[in-house]
Amino acid sequence: MASPVEVKKICCIGAGYVGGPTCAVIALKCPHIQVTIVDLNQSRIDAWNSEDFSLPIYEPGLDDVVKACRGRNLFFSTDVNKGIQEADLIFVSVNTPTKKNGVGAGYAADLNYIELATRQIAAVATSSKIVVEKSTVPCRTAESMRTILEANSKPNCRFDILSNPEFLAEGTAIDDLFNPDRVLIGSLQTPEGISACASLTAVYANWVAKERILNVGLWSSELTKLAANAMLAQRISSINALSAICEATGANIDEVAHAVGYDSRVGPKFLKASVGFGGSCFQKDILNLVYLSESLHLPEVAAYWRQVVEMNEYQKNRFSKRVVDTLFNTITGKRIAVLGFAFKADTGDTRESAAITLIKNFLNETAYVNVYDPKVPHEQIWQDLQEAIPNKPLETIQKQVTLSASAMDACLNAEAVVIATEWKEFKEIDWQTVYDSMKKPAFVFDGRLLVDADALRKIGFKVTSIGRGGV
Numbered sequence: 001m002a003s004p005v006e007v008k009k010i011c012c013i014g015a016g017y018v019g020g021p022t023c024a025v026i027a028l029k030c031p032h033i034q035v036t037i038v039d040l041n042q043s044r045i046d047a048w049n050s051e052d053f054s055l056p057i058y059e060p061g062l063d064d065v066v067k068a069c070r071g072r073n074l075f076f077s078t079d080v081n082k083g084i085q086e087a088d089l090i091f092v093s094v095n096t097p098t099k100k101n102g103v104g105a106g107y108a109a110d111l112n113y114i115e116l117a118t119r120q121i122a123a124v125a126t127s128s129k130i131v132v133e134k135s136t137v138p139c140r141t142a143e144s145m146r147t148i149l150e151a152n153s154k155p156n157c158r159f160d161i162l163s164n165p166e167f168l169a170e171g172t173a174i175d176d177l178f179n180p181d182r183v184l185i186g187s188l189q190t191p192e193g194i195s196a197c198a199s200l201t202a203v204y205a206n207w208v209a210k211e212r213i214l215n216v217g218l219w220s221s222e223l224t225k226l227a228a229n230a231m232l233a234q235r236i237s238s239i240n241a242l243s244a245i246c247e248a249t250g251a252n253i254d255e256v257a258h259a260v261g262y263d264s265r266v267g268p269k270f271l272k273a274s275v276g277f278g279g280s281c282f283q284k285d286i287l288n289l290v291y292l293s294e295s296l297h298l299p300e301v302a303a304y305w306r307q308v309v310e311m312n313e314y315q316k317n318r319f320s321k322r323v324v325d326t327l328f329n330t331i332t333g334k335r336i337a338v339l340g341f342a343f344k345a346d347t348g349d350t351r352e353s354a355a356i357t358l359i360k361n362f363l364n365e366t367a368y369v370n371v372y373d374p375k376v377p378h379e380q381i382w383q384d385l386q387e388a389i390p391n392k393p394l395e396t397i398q399k400q401v402t403l404s405a406s407a408m409d410a411c412l413n414a415e416a417v418v419i420a421t422e423w424k425e426f427k428e429i430d431w432q433t434v435y436d437s438m439k440k441p442a443f444v445f446d447g448r449l450l451v452d453a454d455a456l457r458k459i460g461f462k463v464t465s466i467g468r469g470g471v
Contacts, residue, residue: 164184
C-alpha cells in the first residue's frame with residue numbers, strides 16, 4: 001500500500017458557514033499546514049480579510065481563531081486556481097441548496113456548484129490531489145465527482161475522493177470543532193482510498209483523539225450526515241407534535257419533555273418545544289433523504305421522513321394562527337413585535353427561520369410588524385422577506401414592516417410581542433415599561449419557552465407559551 005501523503009497545503013473551495021470556521025480551526029491547530037480558503041465572491045473574501053475583523057459570518061469565538069492565524073498560515077483569496085494548484089488536499093465546501101426547478105425540484109440537492117468546483121479542480125490540477133466532500137451532499141455524489149475528475153484529469157494526476165461531513169451546530173461551531181463528538185471520514189475501501197483516509201486522519205489527529213476519528217466506507221459517510229440531521233429534526237418534530245396535544249389537554253410540554261428526557265435511552269437533548277426548527281441543514285437534508293428514498297422505490301420510507309418536515313411547517317403555521325385567534329380573531333391594522341429573526345440564538349443565519357414564516361403570515365393578515373434581531377443585518381431581513389413574499393413588491397412590505405434598533409423599541413406600543421428566537425437578551429427586557437406602553441389587554445406569545453410566564457402575568461400580560469394550555 002502506498003504510504004499516506006503528508007498534507008502540507010490545504011485549499012478550501014467555499015468561504016461560507018462550513019469552510020470558513022472548519023479551515024480556520026485546522027489552521028489554528030496545525031500551524032505546520034498552510035491553509036488557503038478560496039471563494040469567487042470578492043466581497044466575502046474582503047470581509048474575511050478586513051482589518052477590523054468584521055467577518056462575513058457571526059460565530060462566537062471565530063474572530064479570535066482568525067486573528068491568531070490570518071497571514072501566518074491562514075489565507076483568504078479569490079485566486080481559486082492558485083489554491084487548487086498548490087494544495088495536497090482540497091476541501092469542497094460549496095453551497096448545495098434544494099433544487100428550485102427540474103427533476104426533483106423542492107427535494108433534491110442542486111449539485112451545480114459541486115460540479116463546477118470539481119470541473120475546475122480537474123482543469124487546473126497538474127499533480128495528484130486528495131479531494132474531500134465537505135458540503136452536505138446526497139448519497140453517491142462522490143461517484144459523480146470521481147467520474148468528472150477521471151474524465152478530465154491530466155496525465156499522471158490521480159484524485160482520491162473522501163467524504164468528511166461536518167456536524168457543526170451554528171452558535172457553537174468553534175467549540176464543536178475544538179471538541180468534536182466524532183470526525184467522520186469516508187473512503188473507498190481500496191488501498192489508495194485507505195491511504196488518502198490516513199492522510200486526512202493525520203490532520204485531525206493534531207487535536208482530536210484517535211478513537212473519535214471514525215473511518216468508514218464512502219457511501220456510509222455520505223448517508224450518515226443525512227441520517228444524523230434527520231434523526232435530530234425528527235426529535236424536534238416529535239416534541240412539537242406533543243406540544244399541540246399539551247395545549248389541547250392542559251399538560252405542560254416542559255414537564256413532559258423533562259420527564260421523558262430522564263429515560264437514559266432517550267436523553268434530554270433536542271426535546272425543547274419551539275415554534276419550529278430552521279437552519280441550512282435540517283429541512284434540506286430530510287428532503288434529500290425523501291428524494292433518495294423515492295428514487296430507490298421506497299415510498300413508505302419517503303413518506304415517513306417527509307412527515308418530519310410537514311410537522312415543522314404545521315407548527316409554525318399553528319403558532320401564527322394562535323396569535324390571530326388570541327387577538328380576537330383579527331390582527332388587521334394591529335402592530336406586532338417579533339423578537340428575533342435568526343433561526344436560532346448565537347448566529348446571524350436566517351435560512352429557513354421560523355420568524356420568516358410568522359412574519360409572512362402576519363403580513364398576509366395585514367398587520368404591522370416591528371422586527372428586532374441583534375445579529376441579522378437589515379438588508380438580509382429585507383431580502384428574506386422579499387423571497388418569502390414574491391407577489392408583494394419590497395416597497396409594500398416596507399410599509400408594513402419596521403426594523404427596530406432594540407428589543408425595547410420593537411415592543412413599545414405594540415399590541416402583541418412574539419418571541420421567535422431564543423436570544424438571552426429577551427429575558428432581560430424591562431417588561432414593566434413594555435406593558436405600560438402597550439394597548440390592553442397586552443399579549444406575549446413565547447415561541448421558545450424563554451420568559452417566565454408567571455412573572456409576566458403578575459405584571460398584567462396575557463401570556464401564551466408553546467406547549468401549554470390556557471392563556
